[in-house]
Amino acid sequence: MSAQLRRARIRLMFIFLLVCLGFFTLLARLYYWQVLQSQSGYKLAQRADTEHIKNLTLDAPRGLIYDIQGKLLATNVLRDDVYIEPLQFTLDHPDAAQGELEELITTLHQVLPKESVEKLHLAFASGQYTARIAIGIDPSQSEQLRTLQLPDVFLVPRTWRIYPGGSLAAQILGFVTQNDSNNRGNYGIEGMYDALLKGKPGSLTAVRDLQGYPLDVGSINEQPPISGANLTLTIDNTVEYMVSAALADTVKNLQAESGTVVVINAHTGAVVAMAGAPTFDPNHYGQYATQQGCLGSEGVFFNPALYCAYEPGSTMKMVTMAAALDQRLITPDTTLNDTGCMTFTDAPIVCNWQYMAYGTESMTQVLIHSANVGAAHVAHDILGANRYYPYLSRFGFGQPTGIDGPEEAGIYLSPNNQNWTISDLTRQAFGQSILATPIQVAMAYEVIANGGVMMYPYLVSKINADGKVVTAHPKIERRVISADAAKLLTEMLTQAAQLGSAKPAQIPGYSVAAKTGTATTQGISADQTEASVVGFIPASNPQFVILVKIDHPRKAIYGSTAAAPLWKTIAQQLMWYYAVPPDQAH
Amino acid sequence: MMIRNKDQNSGKKHHGGQEMPKQPILAAKRRRQLHPFFFRIGPAALSICSVLLIGLMAVLYLSQLGQAVTANQQIQQFHRQQASLQRENQDLSYTIAQEESPTYIAEHAKSLGLVPADSKAVTILVVPHLLPIQIGQSK
Numbered sequence: 001m002s003a004q005l006r007r008a009r010i011r012l013m014f015i016f017l018l019v020c021l022g023f024f025t026l027l028a029r030l031y032y033w034q035v036l037q038s039q040s041g042y043k044l045a046q047r048a049d050t051e052h053i054k055n056l057t058l059d060a061p062r063g064l065i066y067d068i069q070g071k072l073l074a075t076n077v078l079r080d081d082v083y084i085e086p087l088q089f090t091l092d093h094p095d096a097a098q099g100e101l102e103e104l105i106t107t108l109h110q111v112l113p114k115e116s117v118e119k120l121h122l123a124f125a126s127g128q129y130t131a132r133i134a135i136g137i138d139p140s141q142s143e144q145l146r147t148l149q150l151p152d153v154f155l156v157p158r159t160w161r162i163y164p165g166g167s168l169a170a171q172i173l174g175f176v177t178q179n180d181s182n183n184r185g186n187y188g189i190e191g192m193y194d195a196l197l198k199g200k201p202g203s204l205t206a207v208r209d210l211q212g213y214p215l216d217v218g219s220i221n222e223q224p225p226i227s228g229a230n231l232t233l234t235i236d237n238t239v240e241y242m243v244s245a246a247l248a249d250t251v252k253n254l255q256a257e258s259g260t261v262v263v264i265n266a267h268t269g270a271v272v273a274m275a276g277a278p279t280f281d282p283n284h285y286g287q288y289a290t291q292q293g294c295l296g297s298e299g300v301f302f303n304p305a306l307y308c309a310y311e312p313g314s315t316m317k318m319v320t321m322a323a324a325l326d327q328r329l330i331t332p333d334t335t336l337n338d339t340g341c342m343t344f345t346d347a348p349i350v351c352n353w354q355y356m357a358y359g360t361e362s363m364t365q366v367l368i369h370s371a372n373v374g375a376a377h378v379a380h381d382i383l384g385a386n387r388y389y390p391y392l393s394r395f396g397f398g399q400p401t402g403i404d405g406p407e408e409a410g411i412y413l414s415p416n417n418q419n420w421t422i423s424d425l426t427r428q429a430f431g432q433s434i435l436a437t438p439i440q441v442a443m444a445y446e447v448i449a450n451g452g453v454m455m456y457p458y459l460v461s462k463i464n465a466d467g468k469v470v471t472a473h474p475k476i477e478r479r480v481i482s483a484d485a486a487k488l489l490t491e492m493l494t495q496a497a498q499l500g501s502a503k504p505a506q507i508p509g510y511s512v513a514a515k516t517g518t519a520t521t522q523g524i525s526a527d528q529t530e531a532s533v534v535g536f537i538p539a540s541n542p543q544f545v546i547l548v549k550i551d552h553p554r555k556a557i558y559g560s561t562a563a564a565p566l567w568k569t570i571a572q573q574l575m576w577y578y579a580v581p582p583d584q585a586h
Numbered sequence: 587m588m589i590r591n592k593d594q595n596s597g598k599k600h601h602g603g604q605e606m607p608k609q610p611i612l613a614a615k616r617r618r619q620l621h622p623f624f625f626r627i628g629p630a631a632l633s634i635c636s637v638l639l640i641g642l643m644a645v646l647y648l649s650q651l652g653q654a655v656t657a658n659q660q661i662q663q664f665h666r667q668q669a670s671l672q673r674e675n676q677d678l679s680y681t682i683a684q685e686e687s688p689t690y691i692a693e694h695a696k697s698l699g700l701v702p703a704d705s706k707a708v709t710i711l712v713v714p715h716l717l718p719i720q721i722g723q724s725k
Contacts, residue, residue: 071683071686071687072679072680072682072683072686075676075679075680075683076676077673077676077677077680078673078676078677139677157673162680164680164683164684164686164687165683165684165687165688165689166687166689167689168687168688168689209655209658213662215655215658237687237688238688240688241687241688241689241692242688245692508710509710509712569705572705576708581712581713581716582710582711582712582713583712584712
């Protein structure tokens with residue numbers, strides 16, 4: 001082989017090796033990008049997937065809330081948030097950006113007058129990819145923006161919880177805090193049943209097209225969302241409105257600090273209406289964050305009927321009488337000598353209001369006169385602690401009622417407590433030294449109205465979870481007193497309403513069994529009262545138990561003058577609305 | 587046929603070393619003739635057929651894909667329409683609920699000049715032995 005041929009072969013071999021090296025380099029690079037950087041490092045496979053695969057979270061629609069008549073109390077609507085693309089706008093308009101920007105901002109401000117021009121300027125100057133300039137705009141504004149097709153402005157729909165009745169039943173319903181990531185029920189039914197109402201979000205993984213829409217061809221992994229359960233409450237929208245409006249008027253007219261009304265079905269324990277004043281609008285709950293209810297002890301979002309514990313005052317005399325009647329220790333005609341004050345060897349003196357002496361009075365008259373002496377005498381001299389406290393417990397004081405939703409248990413001192421004295425017994429007999437919530441007091445009267453049987457109070461009558469309907473049926477909690485004792489007590493309360501301080505609660509044509517209460521709090525002025533009336537109507541066949549409580553009224557401070565007129569208004573409206581026939585000639 | 591070819595290939599010398607004339611052309615021709623089915627087809631024809639077949643399949647595939655994309659667009663359109671209708675339905679339900687709300691009715695009544703009825707002006711007639719209607723049934 002000639003030297004020339006050998007050199008040629010070497011050159012060829014060299015070129016071949018270079019080509020091979022090139023190929024090996026390319027292969028190595030290919031291996032680097034396709035294998036090594038595919039799952040780790042730059043995670044190219046993942047980045048490629050994000051380019052063309054869309055993962056969507058499918059929001060589960062929050063369950064709706066209805067009243068007993070099927071009227072919507074809480075629903076959902078879609079409202080648009082408005083976004084702009086400041087960076088893209090700058091890139092799209094590199095030369096004449098200022099003029100175009102002014103025009104765009106002016107148009108946006110015309111459509112969204114709440115958004116100031118300065119705020120819009122700041123948003124466009126932020127240099128961000130996207131900036132949200134308005135939240136939950138009106139449908140008409142959305143339509144205008146869609147028609148205008150403004151550059152670098154887009155709408156993103158968002159589900160909003162909305163309450164068609166505004167502040168109606170707000171403290172029963174609660175509200176939903178709406179964040180970008182999570183909607184959460186707070187207070188009331190929204191808080192209590194949050195897990196049921198919010199349902200379960202679904203997911204969708206699919207290849208997407210150029211516009212970003214998921215393609216329905218190819219592999220799709222779809223987990224459909226499970227809608228939240230729909231709840232039907234025992235509340236009647238119309239009664240709730242009537243009660244709320246009347247309460248708000250009374251609180252305003254009496255210049256009171258706050259007030260509470262509870263209306264309960266006497267036979268089932270279902271809550272027909274429950275209102276508090278002041279209240280709030282759950283559509284704009286943020287505006288009420290600092291507002292206080294329940295004499296400044298709780299935020300306005302808390303339901304005062306379940307949270308606002310108070311000293312029930314004379315309305316508790318019914319419980320004292322019930323305990324003694326049930327144990328056959330007294331009859332309505334049992335008498336005592338009421339000299340206006342009564343001294344005890346082991347407890348402080350107890351006096352009637354304004355030291356009024358009634359002489360020989362029957363137990364019925366004790367209720368008619370609302371005599372503290374008579375109640376203390378029954379508790380101290382006739383019942384004694386051993387026979388009195390079991391009844392406080394059986395009437396449900398000091399323990400939650402079990403209603404749907406968080407509530408206060410109330411409190412009272414009993415002989416089991418180290419700080420208890422016999423003075424607590426004599427005072428508890430007429431409603432002092434005990435804290436009870438309005439719902440507890442109303443349920444105590446429900447016992448009498450229902451023949452001695454306590455029902456569980458409830459607010460939710462039906463739950464419809466994905467087609468499975470669960471209906472709440474009235475449940476007996478326990479028998480508290482005998483039917484005979486309940487009947488006797490009904491007669492006593494009817495007379496107390498006819499002849500006593502609850503006279504202003506009388507309604508023509510209907511028999512009323514009711515008792516007033518005027519409680520004062522130790523340490524504050526005696527005219528700072530909590531005026532209340534509790535009772536049921538018609539007394540001959542009770543349909544509703546109604547409690548009215550007015551806190552610190554100024555223009556009239558007693559249960560008979562501050563609360564009884566409202567009780568009458570509510571009771572009368574209920575009788576007419578439910579077409580309950582009168583049971584008395586008048 | 588194979589035996590015959592074998593005979594032809596193996597029988598190079600016959601009758602006392604006399605060399606037989608070679609017949610490579612026919613053998614090669616016959617070898618090249620492939621019979622995929624029941625008919626004979628040449629390599630060129632096979633290539634053309636393959637290209638045509640692949641082309642046809644590509645056209646069919648593209649056609650199917652096009653139809654799928656069109657269908658997908660239609661589905662997307664329906665989804666958007668459905669979402670829009672759902673939104674409209676929600677808005678209408680809300681409007682109905684709002685206008686059925688006692689608060690709205692009372693405000694509307696007030697704006698029309700109506701005032702609450704005076705309860706004292708109501709006369710109650712007592713019908714003996716008439717029982718109350720059970721609440722929760724009918725009004």
